[in-house]
Amino acid sequence: MEMDERYIVPGLVRGLKALQAFSDERRELSVSELADAIEVNRSSAFRIIYTLESCGFLYKAEGARRYRLNSKVLDLGFTYLSGLDLLEPSRPIIQRLRDEVTIACHLVIRQGTEIVFVDRYQATGPFTSTVGVGTRWPAHATVTGQLLLSDLSDEAIVELYRDYQWATYTEGTPHSTASLLACIAEVRGRPALISWGYFNPVMAACSAPIYRLSDNSMIASISVSCPLSSFPRAEFEGRIQDKVIQAGHDLSRTLSLNNAYP
Template structure:
């Protein structure tokens, strides 16, 4: 999207960059680390962090010299998710899918070039999922992301990945736009995709799309995952895949019925 720099607020942009810097791997950051991430001096970074703390989006970590996300950040996420009308109807369907498969089940959406895990039902078997709500993975490198990207036209995908920095995770990861488009042409329209070590060499996953039936647009994905070999590959690509497809179809129908009610 083209922007007019006259209307940009640099301090707000830097504050948002600071909030996005926190992750599962970087749960707390020092002022110096924030300054480097935002590309400002330490004094400016301190003022931005202080403002975010005052507004409730950051808090001081245990040693008082580092900052961590505060719970107010969740308010923004939950407000956004509630507007999707996905979480409430999806929860019982994810729970039934988990009971059928015994492995972790997830609800996933795409935001730009990332996928975001917006709900999780933990496994009942011995292998628990370490993927939490809010986890972001690169869409181009995951079967779930490729599935959600397949709802876009080739031109839309080219624009989305213009000037993209391509990260590689396994031999199967597309390393450029042409490779990504070739992969999407291959998988577009499939009812489900199975990853057998495709993104994480130690993990198996299966994802099926959720559609808004009124316009047949893809709005999310249901996925399951477990350690590679936790379930025999033939069973994973058969029974587990069928259960994931059935859950995605059920959620698509449920969302359609809910939206049709006066």
């Protein structure tokens, strides 16, 4: 989508970039570190931090000249999530799947070239998933992302990835539009996709589609993930995959019956 730069507010853009500079790896930032992260001078970074702190989105870490995200940031995410009609009806199904397979279960949507985890049920076993609500991963590099991309036409994928900066994570990661299209052609129409170290070399994942039954369009994905050592590969590709596929079918029907996605 082409944007008319005359209507863009530069200060707001810098403020949003400042919020996005915080992550699990960078939970605290100094003024200088933020300035480097968003490529502004220290004076501009201080004004941005001062404004965000005044509005309640940042707070100063106790006893240090460093800043952290404040809980008010969560309000933005919760407002967005509450508007997703698929959350409430999906939860009993995702919880049941988690109880059956005992590993972490996720509800995932696609936004542009990224997948976004919008709900999660933690594993009941010893493994604790670090993937939280709001986590974003590159769609091209994950089986869940490729599953969701497979609902698009080749022409739409080419347009979506025009001028995209490709990053690779393992040997199997598509590194160009052509290689992504080849990958999508192989997976399109499958009832589920399995990753056995595909995105993260030590993790297994399985993802199945959730459809709007009226037009058979894919609206989300239900997935599970765990360390490779959690199950024999045959069991993961058999029993676990079957459970995930069934959960995807059940949720598709439930959303249709609830008129959430008629």
